Amino acid sequence: MGFKKHLEKLVSYEAGKPIELVVRDYGIKPKGIIKLASNENPLGTSKKVQNTIKKEVKNAFRYPDDSMFELKNALAKKYNVESSNIIIGSGSDQIIEFIIQSIASKDSKILISSATFAMYEIYAKIAQAQIIKTKDGIHIADEFIEAYQKHKPDIIFLCVPNNPLGDCLDKAEVYRILDSISKDCLVVLDSAYGEFAAYRDKNKALNPSEIIKKYKNCIYLGTFSKLYGLGGLRVGFGIGESGVIKILHKLRPPFNITNISLKAALSALNDTKFIQKTLKNNLQEMKIYENFARKNNINFIESYTNFITFIFDKKVDSSSLCEFLLKKGVIIRDLKSYGLNAVRITIGKESQNKKVLKLITKFLKN
Numbered sequence: 001m002g003f004k005k006h007l008e009k010l011v012s013y014e015a016g017k018p019i020e021l022v023v024r025d026y027g028i029k030p031k032g033i034i035k036l037a038s039n040e041n042p043l044g045t046s047k048k049v050q051n052t053i054k055k056e057v058k059n060a061f062r063y064p065d066d067s068m069f070e071l072k073n074a075l076a077k078k079y080n081v082e083s084s085n086i087i088i089g090s091g092s093d094q095i096i097e098f099i100i101q102s103i104a105s106k107d108s109k110i111l112i113s114s115a116t117f118a119m120y121e122i123y124a125k126i127a128q129a130q131i132i133k134t135k136d137g138i139h140i141a142d143e144f145i146e147a148y149q150k151h152k153p154d155i156i157f158l159c160v161p162n163n164p165l166g167d168c169l170d171k172a173e174v175y176r177i178l179d180s181i182s183k184d185c186l187v188v189l190d191s192a193y194g195e196f197a198a199y200r201d202k203n204k205a206l207n208p209s210e211i212i213k214k215y216k217n218c219i220y221l222g223t224f225s226k227l228y229g230l231g232g233l234r235v236g237f238g239i240g241e242s243g244v245i246k247i248l249h250k251l252r253p254p255f256n257i258t259n260i261s262l263k264a265a266l267s268a269l270n271d272t273k274f275i276q277k278t279l280k281n282n283l284q285e286m287k288i289y290e291n292f293a294r295k296n297n298i299n300f301i302e303s304y305t306n307f308i309t310f311i312f313d314k315k316v317d318s319s320s321l322c323e324f325l326l327k328k329g330v331i332i333r334d335l336k337s338y339g340l341n342a343v344r345i346t347i348g349k350e351s352q353n354k355k356v357l358k359l360i361t362k363f364l365k366n
């Protein structure tokens with residue numbers, strides 16, 4: 001059949017291992033499994049949101065409001081922009097897809113850091129665009145500026161904060177990059193963990209309203225999958241100048257968000273208690289992981305997200321550690337596929353983190 005040749009070589013996204021797989025392969029009961037592999041909210045789905053979902057279930061027979069009026073309005077208010085500045089996607093992932101589809105072809109170039117969210121490269125490859133990577137995995141403004149000047153890419157992805165390393169450019173550095181590039185290059189600010197970064201350090205807080213007024217070639221992405229605990233409902237959003245948003249909407253399939261997801265997202269946005277609790281738990285527990293790493297001479301990058309990445313020297317093999325933990329029912333993310341001898345651990349609840357660190361200590365002793 002006439003499938004496009006370049007798709008044969010394309011390697012799909014490697015998702016965090018699901019709980020079901022560990023149940024099947026290791027015979028561990030689901031209740032005993034700790035999953036800290038996909039940066040989900042360890043506090044689960046808030047009770048308030050669960051109630052909203054229950055109420056909305058009876059409307060499952062209806063198509064959702066395709067204008068997404070309510071959720072767009074709420075987001076517009078929160079971010080001090082107009083509804084016309086917002087697009088909602090089935091996860092922010094889908095908006096990344098729209099962005100690349102709307103610009104990239106065989107002649108295009110896309111600039112990313114050398115260790116960043118894998119979907120940028122996957123969508124770029126589907127579009128057959130050329131991928132250019134900065135030298136370092138962590139984001140360094142000068143590297144992006146230099147690479148921009150040398151290659152003149154059509155799209156730049158800044159992952160702020162960066163998954164899977166946890167590093168985050170300061171707002172001032174983001175502006176410095178934006179000021180150094182021409183307006184015909186689209187800059188995507190993927191802020192899937194932005195709320196965690198802003199909570200830890202004000203210098204990392206990005207203001208989408210200010211950004212899109214100053215830079216019409218910029219789009220800010222957020223998601224309900226991480227802080228808001230709705231990974232399973234697939235809701236993400238993009239904020240940009242209305243002309244940019246209008247183009248992206250042309251690529252959006254009708255009804256790309258279910259009515260249950262729309263209501264749940266709206267409810268999650270308003271559940272400030274749950275949000276504060278999540279942020280507080282995350283930073284508190286993050287410090288425990290950092291102290292553990294320092295004590296055990298494990299290399300780590302200060303993280304502005306809800307995960308921490310441990311980078312090992314030759315004495316420890318990241319895959320062996322992951323395998324060891326899996327057998328004990330703990331799922332974390334091996335970063336070998338990024339070419340790194342490192343693991344990414346989602347910050348869990350206190351009891352979960354205690355267990356994980358105890359097991360890592362045991363592994364390191366052997």
Ligand SMILES: *Cc1c(COP(=O)(O)O)cnc(C)c1O
Pocket residue numbers: 090091092093094117159162163190192222223224225226231234235236
């Ligand atoms: C999780 C994540 C996303 C997308 O999440 P969705 O569930 O598709 O909204 C986007 N970018 C980064 C960096 C992420 O880590």
